[in-house]
Amino acid sequence: MSKTAALDVGLVVAGHGRHYIVETPEGVRIICHPRGKRSDCVVGDRVRWQLTGDEGVIEHVEPRRNLLFRQDEWKTKAFAANLDQILVMVASEPVFSESQLARAMIAAESAGIEAHILLNKADLPQIEAARARLQPYAAMGYAVHEIAVKARPAETLAALTPLLAGRTSLVLGPSGAGKSSLINLQIPDARAQIGEISQALNSGRHTTTTTQWYWLDATRKAALIDSPGFQEFGLKQIAAQDLSNLMPDFAEPSQHCRFYNCTHQHEPGCGVLAAVQTGAITESRHRIYSEIRRELS
Ligand SMILES: Nc1nc2c(ncn2[C@@H]2O[C@H](COP(=O)(O)OP(=O)(O)OP(=O)(O)O)[C@@H](O)[C@H]2O)c(=O)[nH]1
């Protein structure tokens, strides 16, 4: 028997700086520390661990199916691993940044993870403007689900239940979009699930400060992962020449560029610039592309 096979298996359900909460196959949650200085596991990781005293030590992280992360100038921030889908949640209010939304979708494409858009707070008058801003994303093939988690809970549950069934979904988005409200709607015992340790770390706060894994069903087949609202969303992990391939509305037009290494900025015969002229690609999408591209070169 190999050394790791003798260790217990576990699932990382929360991380708090230098320690993690690992869940056993029986559903028991234990505080664990990584072996050594590097703390490189994230929520969703399958790990091998062993008990030392009343806490555990993570000895090994199993290979990941995928990993969603952002990479800024100085640091890499992993969101979660081994995901079936990402639900990028924005709301009619507060007004969302299209650049942040686009970056989250690009990160998902780059990690090879299916992404959906949830547009929350459909009850507010600002919904029309938000819907219009998301129209290009629907047109380029993303599913956009309009919901009202607090205002129309029954309707929201009915709309999202089939989407969530049997899958591990990460809910990602800016602060105040309603991510935690969605978790609480889908999972009535959410507060109980996160346990005392996590609650203590989040106590008295409305805003989420750590990524947390919640089971949706008693059979523990489906999960929802809550995450803190993000602001920065660097994409330094992406090579500049790959960027347009990760933007679905750029795919077809870029086939018509005269130069194979076209940057879609100023080149003659650029299919992307032609598509901006006709409106097939919006000005704002091209501006976001140019902004990210500048950061990558
Ligand atoms: N009008 C309206 N407000 C909503 C709806 N859903 C959620 N909210 C409100 O939006 C606010 C933010 O909700 P949260 O669930 O805490 O947002 P969050 O995305 O978890 O925010 P962070 O944890 O800071 O990232 C709360 O005051 C909710 O009551 C809705 O359907 N309509």
Ligand SMILES: [Mg+2]
């Ligand atoms: Mg929250």
Ligand SMILES: [Zn+2]
């Ligand atoms: Zn071009």
